[in-house]
Structures are given as C-alpha cells and as structure tokens.
Amino acid sequence: MAEVHYRDASRVFPGSTPVRAVDALNLQVADGEFLVLVGPSGSGKSTALRMLAGLEDVDEGTISVGGRDVTDIPARDRDIAMVFQSYALYPHMNVADNMGFALKLRRRPRTEITERVAEAARLLDLTPYLDRRPAALSGGQRQRVAMGRAIVREPAVFLMDEPLSNLDAQLRVETRANITALQTKLSTTTLYVTHDQVEAMTMGHRVAVLREGRLQQCDTPRALYDRPANTFVAGFIGSPAMNLLTVPISPYGAELGGLTVPLTRASHRSRLILGVRPEALRLVDITDPGMLMTVELVEELGADAYVYGRARLGATTERIVVRTPGSRTPSYGQQVRVGLNQPHTVHLFDPDTGERVNP
Numbered sequence: 001m002a003e004v005h006y007r008d009a010s011r012v013f014p015g016s017t018p019v020r021a022v023d024a025l026n027l028q029v030a031d032g033e034f035l036v037l038v039g040p041s042g043s044g045k046s047t048a049l050r051m052l053a054g055l056e057d058v059d060e061g062t063i064s065v066g067g068r069d070v071t072d073i074p075a076r077d078r079d080i081a082m083v084f085q086s087y088a089l090y091p092h093m094n095v096a097d098n099m100g101f102a103l104k105l106r107r108r109p110r111t112e113i114t115e116r117v118a119e120a121a122r123l124l125d126l127t128p129y130l131d132r133r134p135a136a137l138s139g140g141q142r143q144r145v146a147m148g149r150a151i152v153r154e155p156a157v158f159l160m161d162e163p164l165s166n167l168d169a170q171l172r173v174e175t176r177a178n179i180t181a182l183q184t185k186l187s188t189t190t191l192y193v194t195h196d197q198v199e200a201m202t203m204g205h206r207v208a209v210l211r212e213g214r215l216q217q218c219d220t221p222r223a224l225y226d227r228p229a230n231t232f233v234a235g236f237i238g239s240p241a242m243n244l245l246t247v248p249i250s251p252y253g254a255e256l257g258g259l260t261v262p263l264t265r266a267s268h269r270s271r272l273i274l275g276v277r278p279e280a281l282r283l284v285d286i287t288d289p290g291m292l293m294t295v296e297l298v299e300e301l302g303a304d305a306y307v308y309g310r311a312r313l314g315a316t317t318e319r320i321v322v323r324t325p326g327s328r329t330p331s332y333g334q335q336v337r338v339g340l341n342q343p344h345t346v347h348l349f350d351p352d353t354g355e356r357v358n359p
C-alpha cells in the first residue's frame, strides 16, 4: 500500500505543435484511497495514468509512490498493476494461467501462485471458470479476469483505465458496485480513469477533473457538485448539466428574468454567469415572478421529468432545463414560468475567467 504524489508532472508530446497532454499536474492520492480521474476525451487521463505506471515519460516534475521517487524507475520495478480497457488477456491461456502469469514471470513458487489465483478467483466469483479460455467467457467475466490479474500481484497501487467501457449499460452498473466493494475490501490505493461523470461520482472517494491536461478541481463528489470551482466543472459534473446563464447585475443582485437573486458579496461587474441546477428551478404559476420559458422538449423519467426550453433574459435568449415532478408536465410549445426553489443554491462565476466568485 502506498500514497501517490504527482508534483508539477507534465508530459509533452513532441511535434510541429507540441501537445502538453498533462500539464503541471499536482495531485496527491492517499494510501488506500479510490481516486477517479475524469474528463472529456483527450483531456490527458490515460497519459496521467501511464506516467504513473511508467509507460509514458515524465518530461517535467516528478511522481512518487509510497514516498519513493519513481520518475526514472522502469515500469516493472514500480509495484503498480494496471487494468486496461481492452483487458489484454492471453487468448491461448486459461483463466488461471492468465491470472497467475505475472507471478510466474517473477518465478514465484507454483503453490503460491495457485493459492493467490484461487483467492482472487474467489473474490471475483471466477472459481468455476479457472480452466476456461477467454474466448469462452462473457464480457463481464473477461473484465473480472483482467481485474484478477492485477489483484494477484498484490501491488502497491491499482490503475484502471476505463475498465467498464466494453460492457453493456446494466453490467456496467453492476460491475461498478463490485469494483467499489472490492477496493474497499483490499484497501489498495487506486487511480481509476473514466470519461463518465456518473461513474466518477458514484465510485470515487475523491474525483479529479481534467481538462486539456490541466487539473480543474479535486474534491469529494459532494463538494464538486455543491461548489464547482469553475464553469467547466459546473457543466461537466451533473446530468442534465447545470444551467449557466449570463445575467446582468443590478444594485439589488443578479437579475434573472424577473427574479432578483441577492448577492452575498457585492460585485464590481455588470454581468456574471449564474449557475443553477435543474433541481434548483421549478415551474411556478404563470402570473408569478420568474423567467418566461417556451417549452422545446419534455423528457419523462417516471418520478421526474426534465423540461427544456428557451427563456429571454434581458437582451439574450438562454436555453434552460428544469426538473419537475413527472405527474404534471407541460407540452411542447407551451409558455411556462420558471422560479427558483427555496432554499435555492445558485453559483456565480466570473464571465471572463469562468472562475467561481461566490463562497
């Protein structure tokens, strides 16, 4: 077991325009923590993981594992096990041999290998399949073999790069829960990469959000949701996304199409970006104060519905999404009034930098 520490770590891919795939990453992962790296495609998640695994150079800065600087240490000497998206199982070996292969390479005694494989198989419900080849397994079983191969090595750190992306939706949810339970049981420091913010929010003790190689925020799922550091995190975490509306500032507060949201702190700006989640809005009586919205789409989810539309806010028209009880939903083209739920939470961001301005 070990803690992981990236210090100003960068990976720059050379070329006519060099790509800073990971740009001065500072990140500390505690011993036994489950940390999720999340971000859109191309944001540098895999590169950050591969740098830690020793599969990618660290061009600037350092990375340490358990207090030991591993920046220049070869991959095989880092005591790290990685589970890839493609599983990378050996097709000609059965499950037991696939899982024990790393130990065999290290010339561990046969009895020890058999024991450790049996133990991992038990944890992963793979005992009945130890003699099968990968081709005779389902996608979910193959995924578990890939996990098992990492577990038998008893590494200091697990790295997982989108390990659920080849599974169908239902199996993904199930496997998500299994991986979380397994990580809790083993208490092995884990870095887990995904582009799926739901996966990130449900699995991680903390979630690190990356954008274009740069860390945006690293915090608990709750804190990311409640206090996003900038408009990128605000829009990326949560589904449907937070409404981000550019609104004028009056002496009384932020003017939200007929509603005035008092500011806790005076602003010298004439406009701010006001962030409000769909569940912080509600449909009110058409004669009440609020934004006048024309309904463009209603997404029925059973208990809830999401109502999408456009509202005029001062000089501009903004798209808005409101969560509402599923029982009484408006219809396409209808004009509705949108108010704020009490107590409401609004987020304020600088329109130039996108940084959060309210506490």
Ligand SMILES: Nc1ncnc2c1ncn2[C@@H]1O[C@H](COP(=O)(O)OP(=O)(O)O)[C@@H](O)[C@H]1O
Residues within 6 Å of the ligand: 013, 019, 020, 021, 039, 040, 041, 042, 043, 044, 045, 046, 047, 048
């Ligand atoms: N071997 C490589 N050579 C050049 N550019 C690369 C290489 N690997 C990744 N990149 C670039 O680095 C950036 C980050 O890639 P990656 O870490 O794979 O992102 P993610 O895993 O978040 O989708 C992308 O712009 C990608 O094109």
Ligand SMILES: [Mg+2]
Residues within 6 Å of the ligand: 045, 046, 047
């Ligand atoms: Mg990737």
